[in-house]
Amino acid sequence: MLYLRNLANRRARQFEWLYQCLESVLAAMDPLFARVGYSRIERPVAFVERNVKGLLFDCKMCGQCVLSSTGMSCPMNCPKQLRNGPCGGVRPGGYCEVKPEMRCVWALAWEGAARMTSGRRIDVVLPPVDRRLEGSSSWLRASRERAEQNRARKASGERGRLTLARTFWEARRIEPSSAPEAPESDLDRRSAR
Template sequence: RMYRIRLMAVRHSRTFEWIYARLENALVRLHPLFVRIGYDRLERPFALAERGVKGLLFDCRMCGQCVLSSTGMCCPMNCPKQLRNGPCGGVRPGGFCEVRPDMRCVWVLAWDGASRMRGGERINNVLPPVDRRLQGSSAWLRASRERAHQDDLSPERERAALAQAFPAARKTEPASAPLASEPRKARH
């Protein structure tokens, strides 16, 4: 039964890609609240929820370094050899696994799922080895925290902060030369 649900997730990888992007964006927006609460306090409930959702949909092994968005929504930890970067040399005819002949090769499924996704080209990126110290932790929480940290450091963020402060600065420190009109705010 889990196997059939995993196959369904691969067939609908583009939909799950869309859902994952929205979830990550929501978690990044909640970063200031998460900082106040404390990421350590949030780890256990997030890991529990993640285990339930991803366990059901993707037969997740909770490695703590989710790469579903890079592998066509097919978890490479389901490979009997736990290969993180592509199939082994033993893929049988029809795309079946050499270790478990009744199961399609995880990487054959990953390529199928990636072909349906907008960001499917990420399957070509070499993935780092699994850090076993992260086993059982929430990849959702870590990924959103890392992205929030990157966003805080981005030059675009700095420019946006300056642009937002500029009208107030103009009121308190009028320029001697005429200024260009303010740019329109971008719609998101």
């Protein structure tokens, strides 16, 4: 699926637009999602997300999608899984240090970002991945987090997440699901699995 992955990167501006539309729609649907129950729709939405984004971006379902901040090049395809790349090992021609046959995911990310309207979002320092969220739907999380941002801020009770969100405050603002604050009702169930 390297062809589609490269296409998404080359057409970063169009995909950015598509993604912004999707995010607005999802954020607007928060009241509906909340009424039906986020945990109830988690599995079907994650299934769709896994297949669509798997096809387009070789998505690894980290659950904290930051594609719009990484030039539509998925950072989880970097063998070092850097959230703020590229590393210093990039080979001549922009090839990966670890997989010499592959173009550096982060070299592509910076190229993609240059084509995007909000490409400067790549300048923001992103937090480390919360591994408990792997496999869950990032779309739903984005919807919930955007809605949370729009609502009056209330203490979520989990101090650790608030500190991380404050430490990476710029990332929280532009990619709220990369540094989430909203309560995750089914987090315990997922980590127990």
